[in-house]
Amino acid sequence: SQELEQSPQSLIVQEGKNLTINCTSSKTLYGLYWYKQKYGEGLIFLMMLQKGGEEKSHEKITAKLDEKKQQSSLHITASQPSHAGIYLCGAASGTYKYIFGTGTRLKVLA
Amino acid sequence: NAGVTQTPKFQVLKTGQSMTLQCAQDMNHNSMYWYRQDPGMGLRLIYYSASEGTTDKGEVPNGYNVSRLNKREFSLRLESAAPSQTSVYFCASSSNRGTDTQYFGPGTRLTVL
Numbered sequence: 340s341q342e343l344e345q346s347p348q349s350l351i352v353q354e355g356k357n358l359t360i361n362c363t364s365s366k367t368l369y370g371l372y373w374y375k376q377k378y379g380e381g382l383i384f385l386m387m388l389q390k391g392g393e394e395k396s397h398e399k400i401t402a403k404l405d406e407k408k409q410q411s412s413l414h415i416t417a418s419q420p421s422h423a424g425i426y427l428c429g430a431a432s433g434t435y436k437y438i439f440g441t442g443t444r445l446k447v448l449a
Numbered sequence: 450n451a452g453v454t455q456t457p458k459f460q461v462l463k464t465g466q467s468m469t470l471q472c473a474q475d476m477n478h479n480s481m482y483w484y485r486q487d488p489g490m491g492l493r494l495i496y497y498s499a500s501e502g503t504t505d506k507g508e509v510p511n512g513y514n515v516s517r518l519n520k521r522e523f524s525l526r527l528e529s530a531a532p533s534q535t536s537v538y539f540c541a542s543s544s545n546r547g548t549d550t551q552y553f554g555p556g557t558r559l560t561v562l
Binding site: 439441 | 490497505551552553
């Protein structure tokens with residue numbers, strides 16, 4: 340069965356620093372989703388990537404899907420305390436079947 | 450436009466008690482899902498409803514039942530709660546195809562004593 344592995348599991352960065360979170364799949368991805376979760380809240384949809392080599396940006400967050408469609412990265416430029424939370428990658432592993440990574444916990448020190 | 454809403458936000462039950470978690474979406478989505486989130490386990494699918502009138506088991510359906518009341522509402526019932534069902538429960542919805550982006554509710558934090 341398909342699995343998503345995220346790295347690192349946790350990250351502490353100083354405000355203003357750049358950071359990258361990775362998501363690796365055991366099989367080819369046909370749709371990769373990035374979500375952000377704050378404690379006590381639901382998952383907020385950030386971006387979806389479908390095509391090999393695709394890159395999307397929203398404010399200071401950029402997500403990329405590699406050409407082989409087995410790895411995605413989420414890059415935050417000039418991090419701010421508001422970026423703190425848990426970042427999850429998810430993928431459709433079949434019709435109506437979604438899988439998720441276990442998340443990367445990000446803390447940004449002011 | 451509220452998106453996906455869930456009630457209650459928090460609940461404490463004793464072993465053996467029953468309860469129903471409610472979920473509603475106002476995005477006119479066809480598909481709805483129930484997940485549980487546990488530390489180190491990520492999100493696991495309990496049940497899903499591809500469209501109004503249909504429900505199917507996910508990865509961890511034991512101990513749960515669901516009802517797709519109408520297009521907007523999808524409820525999750527615990528008939529006899531067990532401590533192993535202590536978790537955070539999320540409802541999600543997606544539009545037409547089973548591979549579309551899912552949108553999540555705020556979650557219900559359930560503790561079973």
